Amino acid sequence: MGEATETFYGVIRRQGITRRSFHKFCSLTATSLGLGSLAASQIANALETKPRVPVIWMHGLECTCCSESFIRSAHPLFKDVVLSMISLDYDAPIMAAAGHQAEAILEETRAKYKGQYVLAVEGNPPLNEGGMFCIDGGKPFVEKLRAMAEDSMAIIAWGTCASWGCVQAAKPNPTQATPIDKVITNKPIIKVPGCPPIAEVMTALVTFITTFGKLPELDRQGRPKMFYSQRIHDKCYRRPHFDAGQFVEEWDDESARQGYCLYKMGCKGPTTYNACSAVRWNDGVSFPIQSGHGCFGCSEDGFWDKGSFYDRLTTIKQFGIEANADQIGMAAAGAVGLAVAAHAAITAAKRLTGKRGRVAQEE
Amino acid sequence: MDKSPQALTATVAVDPVRSASSERGVVYVYEAPVRLWHWINAAAILVLGLSGYFIGNGIPTIPGKTGDNFLFGYIRFVHFIAGYVLTLGFLLRIYWAVVGNPHAKQIFYVPIWRKSYWREVWHEIRWYAFVAAEPKKYAAHNPLAQLAMFFMFTLATAFMIVTGFALYAQGTGNDSWQYRLFGWVFSIRPNSQDVRTGHHLGLWMIVTFALIHIYTAVREDIVSRQSIVSSIIFGEREFRD
Ligand code: HEM
Numbered sequence: 001m002g003e004a005t006e007t008f009y010g011v012i013r014r015q016g017i018t019r020r021s022f023h024k025f026c027s028l029t030a031t032s033l034g035l036g037s038l039a040a041s042q043i044a045n046a047l048e049t050k051p052r053v054p055v056i057w058m059h060g061l062e063c064t065c066c067s068e069s070f071i072r073s074a075h076p077l078f079k080d081v082v083l084s085m086i087s088l089d090y091d092a093p094i095m096a097a098a099g100h101q102a103e104a105i106l107e108e109t110r111a112k113y114k115g116q117y118v119l120a121v122e123g124n125p126p127l128n129e130g131g132m133f134c135i136d137g138g139k140p141f142v143e144k145l146r147a148m149a150e151d152s153m154a155i156i157a158w159g160t161c162a163s164w165g166c167v168q169a170a171k172p173n174p175t176q177a178t179p180i181d182k183v184i185t186n187k188p189i190i191k192v193p194g195c196p197p198i199a200e201v202m203t204a205l206v207t208f209i210t211t212f213g214k215l216p217e218l219d220r221q222g223r224p225k226m227f228y229s230q231r232i233h234d235k236c237y238r239r240p241h242f243d244a245g246q247f248v249e250e251w252d253d254e255s256a257r258q259g260y261c262l263y264k265m266g267c268k269g270p271t272t273y274n275a276c277s278a279v280r281w282n283d284g285v286s287f288p289i290q291s292g293h294g295c296f297g298c299s300e301d302g303f304w305d306k307g308s309f310y311d312r313l314t315t316i317k318q319f320g321i322e323a324n325a326d327q328i329g330m331a332a333a334g335a336v337g338l339a340v341a342a343h344a345a346i347t348a349a350k351r352l353t354g355k356r357g358r359v360a361q362e363e
Numbered sequence: 364m365d366k367s368p369q370a371l372t373a374t375v376a377v378d379p380v381r382s383a384s385s386e387r388g389v390v391y392v393y394e395a396p397v398r399l400w401h402w403i404n405a406a407a408i409l410v411l412g413l414s415g416y417f418i419g420n421g422i423p424t425i426p427g428k429t430g431d432n433f434l435f436g437y438i439r440f441v442h443f444i445a446g447y448v449l450t451l452g453f454l455l456r457i458y459w460a461v462v463g464n465p466h467a468k469q470i471f472y473v474p475i476w477r478k479s480y481w482r483e484v485w486h487e488i489r490w491y492a493f494v495a496a497e498p499k500k501y502a503a504h505n506p507l508a509q510l511a512m513f514f515m516f517t518l519a520t521a522f523m524i525v526t527g528f529a530l531y532a533q534g535t536g537n538d539s540w541q542y543r544l545f546g547w548v549f550s551i552r553p554n555s556q557d558v559r560t561g562h563h564l565g566l567w568m569i570v571t572f573a574l575i576h577i578y579t580a581v582r583e584d585i586v587s588r589q590s591i592v593s594s595i596i597f598g599e600r601e602f603r604d
């Protein structure tokens with residue numbers, strides 16, 4: 001691992017990257033972050049003069065898909081750049097050190113860069129049984145997380161696991177897997193949800209945080225506004241079919257061949273905040289909807305617990321049975337309708353017999 | 364004079380002269396703004412319910428060129444227009460609860476603290492269950508109706524307005540006034556799919572209310588010897604015996 005005090009520019013020049021490529025990277029980053037043209041030179045300046053920010057990358061309960069995504073950041077320059085830009089001092093799956101040597105890095109970073117390092121967390125801690133469901137370096141992960149969070153500058157919650165809980169927190173959540181912001185409450189936390197998050201989004205955010213030494217502007221949910229302020233639906237290229245009322249109804253129907261909107265196939269684009277429809281995946285090659293499959297809302301809270309990925313009206317389990325809003329509503333309205341009809345019948349019968357009774361009396 | 368609705372309803376309900384004599388009593392209950400609001404509101408809800416149902420379930424695919432069609436867009440547009448009408452109406456109705464006659468306040472509260480209120484609710488339940496022989500007479504809503512109005516209409520409508528505008532804010536964006544006013548909904552339910560499901564359930568709550576409401580209005584009109592349906596059209600409650 002390189003010395004953290006070195007500048008980023010120094011490192012990449014040593015690796016043989018030209019000054020020209022460096023400036024290209026800075027402009028690209030400024031653009032992808034939605035910053036003005038001035039920002040490119042600001043970024044370049046910061047990277048040339050500021051020491052690299054140490055990053056500790058920890059793994060709790062997770063599947064490592066965030067790391068997998070991160071290292072596939074499409075633009076080759078991006079990957080090289082990002083890996084040399086930060087001083088990635090600790091990241092179990094990709095670091096050379098192991099065992100006690102690796103654990104020593106944590107203590108060293110804590111002591112040497114108190115309040116200066118960024119803690120990137122992939123996955124989340126399970127809290128049940130004192131955290132015994134995730135042991136890391138002989139200790140419950142939650143203890144390690146708390147300790148490292150204590151002296152960090154800020155925390156990046158990578159992916160839906162760290163942001164919302166994801167599959168390990170799906171009902172009934174036996175290990176009580178808990179998102180980071182429910183465990184660490186005294187540090188700035190940025191959520192980068194997605195299962196996994198888009199590679200370019202990840203690298204761009206790392207660039208932002210390490211260059212400017214602060215978190216970007218966050219929305220109400222703690223997500224960076226620059227990538228999470230619009231829904232998949234808002235930028236979906238199939239949106240004109242939605243507005244026209246042209247929907248796929250079977251996976252192999254004519255509408256599917258025409259590339260119509262997947263709303264009726266349960267597409268969660270209208271309720272999902274992510275950058276897929278704008279940035280796309282794998283160097284902008286495609287994204288799920290472009291490949292003919294609806295969005296299933298992987299960057300949203302509790303997306304595993306919202307019933308089938310293929311239902312427009314998702315099911316509600318709170319009533320003891322699994323049914324959607326129409327089934328529940330129609331059953332309720334139907335029952336009330338029957339009751340009303342029965343009530344009307346009794347009322348009519350009573351009036352008739354009542355009248356007859358009265359007539360009989362009068363006679 | 365005590366102008367609270369209870370005082371009025373109580374005099375009507377127990378006044379021995381009025382209920383015993385065959386003289387016809389007439390009380391002015393629903394002022395013009397309330398009546399106008401009632402029908403605009405009912406129309407808006409009809410439109411919202413239908414368009415909302417289509418929004419929730421989608422429509423059969425429209426063939427032809429995409430650029431020539433905008434049907435789903437129009438359905439949503441109509442929903443939003445009716446949503447604004449409903450909301451404006453609701454706000455004006457609240458204003459009228461403040462400045463209007465005592466009956467105008469009735470749908471906005473339930474006097475849970477008053478024992479006699481619950482006794483009268485019980486009597487209404489017995490009347491609807493064919494146990495009590497005669498309904499009591501009320502100038503405005505009977506106590507059971509008030510209960511239903513408050514929970515199934517007033518609260519349900521407020522819920523629909525709040526969730527509706529929160530969903531609307533998703534389209535208008537995080538800088539919109541809709542988001543500033545109603546974005547807090549997503550602090551309670553971060554996944555807006557839940558908000559949509561709740562909003563959709565609300566449709567059925569209101570449909571159920573409308574079913575009961577229209578049935579009882581018509582039935583009472585026939586059975587209870589007092590004007591009901593004409594009251595919400597012409598404003599006056601007439602006691603026919
Ligand atoms: C009685 C009142 C209302 C009823 C019965 C109603 C009904 C519905 C229904 C059934 C849906 C489909 C939900 C789903 O399954 O996803 C819907 C969607 C929606 N409603 Fe309402 N609604 C009402 C009031 C409002 C109001 C006041 C607004 C505010 C402008 C509003 C705005 C919306 C929006 C924005 C959507 C989502 C449409 C889309 O994004 O395509 N609604 N409504």
Ligand code: HEM
Nearest residue numbers: 397405408470503504505508516573577580591592594595
């Ligand atoms: C054909 C349709 C309808 C008829 C005949 C009708 C009839 C009536 C009548 C007779 C009243 C007065 C009740 C009383 O004196 O106790 C009333 C009040 C009311 N109705 Fe309807 N109604 C209709 C549709 C609706 C719909 C669709 C809604 C909304 C879901 C609605 C909401 C209300 C409310 C909230 C009141 C209370 C008014 C107030 O006190 O301010 N009505 N309606």
Ligand code: SF4
Nearest residue numbers: 233236261262267269
């Ligand atoms: S495919 Fe999904 S995201 Fe795209 S327009 Fe249709 S519903 Fe919206």
Ligand code: SF4
Nearest residue numbers: 274276295296297298
């Ligand atoms: S399209 Fe939806 S489900 Fe697919 S990756 Fe993007 S946010 Fe996740």
